[in-house]
Amino acid sequence: MAPAITADFPDTNFLSNNPPSKDSKQDDFLDLRNVAWAHSQEPANNFISDFYTKPTLPMLEAIVRTTLGDGDNDEDTTTNSLQDYVSGLLGHEAALLVPTGTMGNQVALRTALGSPPHSILVDYRGHIMHYEGGGPSGICGTLTRTVVPSNGHHITLSDVQKFATVRRTMYDCPTTVIALENPMEGRILPISDVRAISTWARVQDPPIHMHLDGARLWEAVTAGACTLAEIGPYFDSLQVCFTKGLGAPIGSMVIGSKTFIERAKWARKMMGGGMRASGVVAAPARVAIEQTMFGGKLKKAQEKARRATDLWVELGGKLLDPTETNMVWLDVPGSGLNEERFYSLAEQEYDLRLGGVMPYRLVFHYQITEEAVDRLCALFKRVFGERS
Numbered sequence: 001m002a003p004a005i006t007a008d009f010p011d012t013n014f015l016s017n018n019p020p021s022k023d024s025k026q027d028d029f030l031d032l033r034n035v036a037w038a039h040s041q042e043p044a045n046n047f048i049s050d051f052y053t054k055p056t057l058p059m060l061e062a063i064v065r066t067t068l069g070d071g072d073n074d075e076d077t078t079t080n081s082l083q084d085y086v087s088g089l090l091g092h093e094a095a096l097l098v099p100t101g102t103m104g105n106q107v108a109l110r111t112a113l114g115s116p117p118h119s120i121l122v123d124y125r126g127h128i129m130h131y132e133g134g135g136p137s138g139i140c141g142t143l144t145r146t147v148v149p150s151n152g153h154h155i156t157l158s159d160v161q162k163f164a165t166v167r168r169t170m171y172d173c174p175t176t177v178i179a180l181e182n183p184m185e186g187r188i189l190p191i192s193d194v195r196a197i198s199t200w201a202r203v204q205d206p207p208i209h210m211h212l213d214g215a216r217l218w219e220a221v222t223a224g225a226c227t228l229a230e231i232g233p234y235f236d237s238l239q240v241c242f243t244k245g246l247g248a249p250i251g252s253m254v255i256g257s258k259t260f261i262e263r264a265k266w267a268r269k270m271m272g273g274g275m276r277a278s279g280v281v282a283a284p285a286r287v288a289i290e291q292t293m294f295g296g297k298l299k300k301a302q303e304k305a306r307r308a309t310d311l312w313v314e315l316g317g318k319l320l321d322p323t324e325t326n327m328v329w330l331d332v333p334g335s336g337l338n339e340e341r342f343y344s345l346a347e348q349e350y351d352l353r354l355g356g357v358m359p360y361r362l363v364f365h366y367q368i369t370e371e372a373v374d375r376l377c378a379l380f381k382r383v384f385g386e387r388s
Helices: 057-065 077-089 101-113 157-163 191-202 217-222 228-234 258-270 279-293 297-314 339-348 370-387
Strands: 004-006 029-031 094-098 119-123 143-147 175-181 209-214 237-241 252-256 318-321 327-331 361-363
Touching: 057 279, 077 094, 077 228, 077 252, 077 279, 094 101, 094 258, 094 279, 101 175, 101 209, 101 237, 101 252, 101 258, 143 157, 157 191, 175 191, 191 209, 191 228, 209 228, 217 228, 217 237, 217 279, 217 297, 252 258, 279 297, 297 318, 297 327, 297 370, 339 370
Parallel strands: 004 029, 119 143, 119 175, 175 209, 209 237
Antiparallel strands: 094 252, 237 252, 318 327, 327 361
């Protein structure tokens, strides 16, 4: 029988449903005192991104207890169950587990594009455009057309109609995929605009494939922008991520029709995304959805983001964008603050991790503590006090 897992410190519970008996020997258990899963504090003060969340002990238990079938050949029951579960949440027939969100987007695009000529339409700020290693051109061999939203916030139907190529002469590279992202850097794409774009795309001849980069779709749903079942059917394919704010160690999923997912398996195989004992990926992902998303933890993180936003504005600070989900966009120089001092104080005196590739962005995830938010608020008060 496999050993149970336990530890001697207060923030760790027995993973076994049957706690050890008085006659148990220490050798019968795994010691978690030095296991990062049990007590990692790294994300507690990290506002750089929600991909700094760490997997939890229930996720580790799920891995210990999971099935070990061949996921590449659809033989793992844990993986199959997760795929059915997620596709059902989003109102689709099938889904495909992949290691990362970047791979998920590229698998979906490669599957949807077919034979050239083809092009995709994407927001100029999109993850697909800037953070996927040139996948659309390098992997998919497609032309990318970027859209600058006329309202400065999100893509609308008028933007799509302005930039899409629907003519199909020998001179054209027609728009084959419209790739939206929701939320986009914390900005919510309203469901009314999703509906309008999808309706228009589907009456074109031939229809334009609708893809959603929904890596953080959980945040938009938590904010009340839509439900999973409401937004899913407007897209022919979607990608959702189980890491980032949900905290799983690995994994994303591509969702679509049965026919689409069968074709997507070829793209996944070509990119090296097929996994043998895939249950070790699927099991913690299921925990992440059930305990983090549906356990209300994202909502609490968004409440912390709102608290910080309200104080910043109350003190006279300006925002680059309104706070709509778990991201707060601070206009540090526009608020009359010294940037160097702001970030220096944050790190050296308030033990806060800010900055990164998007230095004005604060990302609130569920593993950030109340104490860290208190220190952040104290930092705000100090820098604005010095300004005056």
